[in-house]
Amino acid sequence: MGEIDSSLLERGQSSLPDRNLGMELVRATEAAAIQASAWIGRGDKDSADGAAVTAMRDFLNTVDFEGTVIIGEGEKDDAPMLANGEIVGNGNGPKYDIAVDPVDGTSVTAEGRAHAISVIAVSDRGTMYNPKDVFYMNKLITTIAGKGVVSLDLSPAENVRELAKALNKDVSEITVAIIDRPRHREIVDQVRLAGARTRLFLDGDVAAGVHAVTGSGGIDMLLGIGGAPEGTISACATKALGGYMQGRLSPLSPEEMKNAILAGHNLEKIFEIDDLVASDNTYFVATGVTDGLLLNGVYRKGDLIRTESMILRSHSGTIRRVSADHIASRWKNKRSPYDLNGF
């Protein structure tokens, strides 16, 4: 056998078994979730987020890769932490784009409610869409059955009817996940009038989107306006799971609208999944922070800290669920993530 081309190995284009970057990235979402969990129900979402960011960053920097942060915590003036453009990883190995959401659901975490997760998504360098200066995106996510059937150009009622037809179901058997916000009143009304059910979430359209892609959790479709950066993250999960997704930038305030236009964004354009992530080589890794439909949250009993995570990889199509028991006392004298100040 000749010399092995390591870049082909990394990309899964060799006939030999290759590395799964997600297996290492999961330590970063675990660490972030553990640190955020110290703040569950304490009414302080900034501390929950800050703790998660620090832990995630420290662990990312142990991983053999060079990741450019495309979706980060924004360009903060003070102590940039996982800011857009920052390079993470130890610099050895392949170059990727990376999107992080150390806690998707900081408010629910602070309030002690369900469905908060910690997330990382990765794709080949130069392939991730950055919706810079726009906070909001209108999203539509389904299984692959929705391809060529549903569209953001159709009304919610039409989408429900078309999806039911494609799935060979009665409309009454369709459930649509929607983030519970006043801006979604019209969508909720239309879905129900069409004869379908709604499943309303307080927060967390990344986790709900994973259900919509797989048709799990009793969810057939996700509709509504959530975070634009998280739209790119959901696209990485949708690629890995082989589902269907569209997005359209949806600035909500006049100022956001102005910034979007100044940044040259096309607000009419429907983004297909390849527009959101141009690569077929994506990873999506998530760990539960608070108990949710997708993942259990961090559980602690004495010395034991238990986390539940999922690792998705588009190239192989593997879906891993990783349950980890962390023994807190073994880590007491080390740095994050298990310095248990917050517990």
Ligand code: VTB
């Ligand atoms: C919420 C939240 C999502 O975007 O939709 C948020 O639940 C934006 O909406 O998980 P609000 O500003 O109205 O809270 C997400 O964080 C990501 O899409």
